[in-house]
Amino acid sequence: AAAKLEENDPTAIALGYKADASKVDAKKYPAYKVGNTCANCTQYTAKAGAASGPCGAFGGKDVAAKGWCMAWVKKA
Numbered sequence: 001a002a003a004k005l006e007e008n009d010p011t012a013i014a015l016g017y018k019a020d021a022s023k024v025d026a027k028k029y030p031a032y033k034v035g036n037t038c039a040n041c042t043q044y045t046a047k048a049g050a051a052s053g054p055c056g057a058f059g060g061k062d063v064a065a066k067g068w069c070m071a072w073v074k075k076a
């Protein structure tokens with residue numbers, strides 16, 4: 001399995017990644033909308049229903065399905 005992306009990874013900090021999207025600071029990240037998570041982000045390539053999976057924005061490291069970061073883009 002790919003390495004897990006830790007919240008304290010410098011690249012994760014740079015993009016405001018949280019493994020639990022409900023912990024995102026909405027004041028600091030006004031782009032965040034409730035309901036937007038890695039699971040419905042175009043960068044996320046895990047199987048449906050998986051708790052975590054690879055993210056293209058972080059070099060394929062594993063991110064949490066319930067996570068979020070500034071690079072979120074709705075999965076087509």
Ligand code: SF4
Pocket residue numbers: 017037038039041042043044055056057058063067068069070071072073
């Ligand atoms: Fe999650 Fe998308 Fe950010 Fe990757 S780019 S950490 S899948 S929100």
